[in-house]
Amino acid sequence: MPVAKPESSDSRVIAHVDMDCFYVQVEQRKQPQLRGLPTAVVQYNEWKGGALIAVSYEARKFGVKRSMRGAEAKEVCPQIQLVQVPVARGKADLNGYRSAGSEVVSILSRRGRCERASIDEVYLDLTDAAETMLAENPPQSLEKIDEEALKSHILGLNNEDGSDIKENVRNWINRHSADHRDKLLACGILIVAELRMQVLKETEFTCSAGIAHNKMLAKLASGMNKPSQQTVVPSSSVNGLLNTLPIRKMKQLGGKLGISLQTDMGVNTVGDLLQFPEEKLQERYGVNTGTWLWNIARGISGEAVEGRLLPKSHGSGKTFTGPRALKTVPAVQHWLNQLCEELSERLCSDLDQNKRMAHTLTLHARAYKSSDSDSQKKFPSKSCPLRYGTAKIQEDAFNLFQAGLREYIGFYGVKTQGNHYSGWGITSLSVSASKIVPIPSGTCSIAKYFHGQSTSHFSSMQPLDNVNGEAMLLLPPGSECYSEVNSPKAEVDFPKEESWTEDTVPELDLQEQKDLSSSLSKTQDGFTQDISPSLLSACLEQSQNKQESDITKDEGQFKSEYNKERKGKRVKDKGTPSILELFKSYNPYPFGSSFSQELKKTAEGTDARLTIGLESKGHSLAEQSEVGKEKPMHCSSSGYGRDEGDGRREAWSYSIDEIDPSVIDELPPEIQDEIKAWVHPHKWRPNNTVRRGCKISHYFSPTKKS
Numbered sequence: 093m094p095v096a097k098p099e100s101s102d103s104r105v106i107a108h109v110d111m112d113c114f115y116v117q118v119e120q121r122k123q124p125q126l127r128g129l130p131t132a133v134v135q136y137n138e139w140k141g142g143a144l145i146a147v148s149y150e151a152r153k154f155g156v157k158r159s160m161r162g163a164e165a166k167e168v169c170p171q172i173q174l175v176q177v178p179v180a181r182g183k184a185d186l187n188g189y190r191s192a193g194s195e196v197v198s199i200l201s202r203r204g205r206c207e208r209a210s211i212d213e214v215y216l217d218l219t220d221a222a223e224t225m226l227a228e229n230p231p232q233s234l235e236k237i238d239e240e241a242l243k244s245h246i247l248g249l250n251n252e253d254g255s256d257i258k259e260n261v262r263n264w265i266n267r268h269s270a271d272h273r274d275k276l277l278a279c280g281i282l283i284v285a286e287l288r289m290q291v292l293k294e295t296e297f298t299c300s301a302g303i304a305h306n307k308m309l310a311k312l313a314s315g316m317n318k319p320s321q322q323t324v325v326p327s328s329s330v331n332g333l334l335n336t337l338p339i340r341k342m343k344q345l346g347g348k349l350g351i352s353l354q355t356d357m358g359v360n361t362v363g364d365l366l367q368f369p370e371e372k373l374q375e376r377y378g379v380n381t382g383t384w385l386w387n388i389a390r391g392i393s394g395e396a397v398e399g400r401l402l403p404k405s406h407g408s409g410k411t412f413t414g415p416r417a418l419k420t421v422p423a424v425q426h427w428l429n430q431l432c433e434e435l436s437e438r439l440c441s442d443l444d445q446n447k448r449m450a451h452t453l454t455l456h457a458r459a460y461k462s463s464d465s466d467s468q469k470k471f472p473s474k475s476c477p478l479r480y481g482t483a484k485i486q487e488d489a490f491n492l493f494q495a496g497l498r499e500y501i502g503f504y505g506v507k508t509q510g511n512h513y514s515g516w517g518i519t520s521l522s523v524s525a526s527k528i529v530p531i532p533s534g535t536c537s538i539a540k541y542f543h544g545q546s547t548s549h550f551s552s553m554q555p556l557d558n559v560n561g562e563a564m565l566l567l568p569p570g571s572e573c574y575s576e577v578n579s580p581k582a583e584v585d586f587p588k589e590e591s592w593t594e595d596t597v598p599e600l601d602l603q604e605q606k607d608l609s610s611s612l613s614k615t616q617d618g619f620t621q622d623i624s625p626s627l628l629s630a631c632l633e634q635s636q637n638k639q640e641s642d643i644t645k646d647e648g649q650f651k652s653e654y655n656k657e658r659k660g661k662r663v664k665d666k667g668t669p670s671i672l673e674l675f676k677s678y679n680p681y682p683f684g685s686s687f688s689q690e691l692k693k694t695a696e697g698t699d700a701r702l703t704i705g706l707e708s709k710g711h712s713l714a715e716q717s718e719v720g721k722e723k724p725m726h727c728s729s730s731g732y733g734r735d736e737g738d739g740r741r742e743a744w745s746y747s748i749d750e751i752d753p754s755v756i757d758e759l760p761p762e763i764q765d766e767i768k769a770w771v772h773p774h775k776w777r778p779n780n781t782v783r784r785g786c787k788i789s790h791y792f793s794p795t796k797k798s
């Protein structure tokens with residue numbers, strides 16, 4: 093459900109930048125001979141020339157639409173150039189488009205806080221830049237206003253008297269009598285025009301933009317004048333813009349809520365909402381949604397630009413329409429393996445490049461049953477904690493699928509029909525990784541120790557109440573299953589996610605992505621405490637050699653970002669993040685074993701020890717270890733599945749004196765505090781006996797040699 097957020101300030105300058113016919117532009121950059129020609133990108137599916145997923149503006153003039161297939165487009169525009177989307181693993185490969193989007197983001201983010209909303213859309217908060225310009229270099233002081241800015245469309249600016257449009261825009265920008273908010277927007281016009289020209293210069297792509305005082309209005313405006321133009325919404329023209337706007341066109345009102353407003357309240361345009369007092373809307377839709385509706389009718393939206401250059405989730409999906417529907421379990425498994433392989437690759441590169449880890453794996457599918465009275469039943473989406481490593485993701489995704497299928501066709505259906513066609517078909521499959529959070533810098537080094545070890549799953553997520561019992565039966569032991577079908581979050585309409593690879597079918601894919609992201613992304617809550625170094629190892633395997641230098645290079649920057657983030661969150665966090673928590677999440681023994689940690693301090697101080705060990709079958713290995721001996725301890729793994737049998741784990745035990753204080757700096761700040769608190773009053777002696785400059789990982793080496 094939408095949530096009303098108070099307007100943080102009514103003098104913000106927000107831009108929404110949307111690339112024009114984005115995939116077409118990317119393909120035209122690769123093949124410059126296509127520039128200026130009617131062109132469309134078709135998806136990977138040769139049936140009737142493939143479905144169009146992006147159409148150039150030249151082709152649109154001929155009536156070519158995204159809903160068409162290639163053959164149909166040729167009928168209305170015989171000279172159309174059809175370019176097939178790149179293909180990998182038998183499906184669309186969107187990596188090229190994704191990185192082209194990143195090029196644009198890196199330029200746009202130079203002038204203000206930047207939120208990447210999808211593969212080709214960005215929000216910018218330009219308030220500071222506009223305030224600075226107004227204070228130091230206001231438009232009136234400029235010798236020349238750039239042509240691109242003069243081409244802006246300013247809503248409410250009357251051009252009907254035949255006067256020179258550009259001259260009107262120039263006057264509007266230069267008005268001395270304008271209020272502060274309009275003056276800021278005038279600066280926004282100049283800044284956005286400049287950014288768009290810079291994008292064109294550096295990437296060869298054109299884009300369009302909306303400039304307003306909030307995200308909602310900026311987004312509405314960006315699509316009003318395309319391609320390669322910008323539209324401005326001064327506050328005086330908000331009512332005019334919203335009055336006639338069909339209610340379902342508003343973000344978050346395309347679904348059930350919009351339908352209810354139309355059918356139950358007779359609201360067809362946003363303006364129609366104005367007649368209802370806030371209390372009435374709250375009565376009908378709840379306090380939050382009621383207030384939100386009351387606000388949007390007046391163009392009020394407090395939603396902040398998030399300052400996020402990276403996607404909130406990664407996903408990989410494919411559609412199997414018509415005769416391509418998957419009708420056997422092995423066929424589904426084959427495709428799931430492909431999708432998971434791609435997802436895993438992306439997760440690893442995200443970890444490698446951005447030091448971020450995802451925590452939740454979700455499987456979505458669309459299905460039909462050929463003979464069923466319950467044909468409306470949806471294939472349930474299923475989630476579980478995400479384990480890194482392609483094989484593990486494949487295994488878990490397949491188990492999620494089986495859980496979903498069992499729920500969809502019934503327990504006995506699955507049992508008796510096995511792999512044979514049994515009247516069901518899968519028309520789309522997707523896997524996604526969400527709850528992506530940055531990893532604190534210290535764990536990079538720690539993670540190296542865990543390289544190659546088997547993993548269990550890790551997650552801070554608590555199972556939902558409505559976990560499906562049957563589904564649980566099919567999940568790997570130790571995995572929780574989260575059913576998203578009944579999740580209240582599923583109704584929230586979220587912007588499409590950036591990092592999707594989908595073999596697209598125009599009529600459903602983006603909406604599906606939105607639906608999916610809505611059910612997943614809302615839970616993203618910044619930092620979590622359950623850092624699981626072993627998860628990292630699966631990816632670190634892939635870039636082991638490179639990693640050493642990368643980590644060293646990035647740690648400083650990452651640490652400073654982490655510290656910055658933590659500063660804001662510390663007060664809010666429930667409980668104190670703890671190194672103990674950190675190690676608790678590394679639990680390779682879901683059954684019968686658990687982690688134990690202890691810090692043994694003695695009054696004398698020199699015997700103080702940091703011990704991190706594993707308990708097995710009720711015995712703490714740390715306890716078995718003779719305090720003072722540094723011999724690593726081992727026990728057998730009883731982890732599930734393919735991890736069985738490879739497990740030998742160690743306990744670590746150090747005298748406080750042996751720990752180089754400098755390595756503590758590698759840990760997240762609250763853990764540093766905690767360790768220092770342990771040591772104090774035992775006294776922390778910086779010039780102790782230890783080797784300075786070694787890494788925290790040294791202390792986790794199974795063959796510690798001091």
Ligand code: DCP
Binds near residue numbers: 115146211212602
């Ligand atoms: N896309 C897709 N499947 C869809 C819709 C879009 O694969 N059903 C891809 C192709 C588009 C890109 O996403 O180029 C961005 O989508 P937009 O909706 O922003 O549309 P375009 O950028 O193509 O055109 P416009 O200039 O109208 O924004």
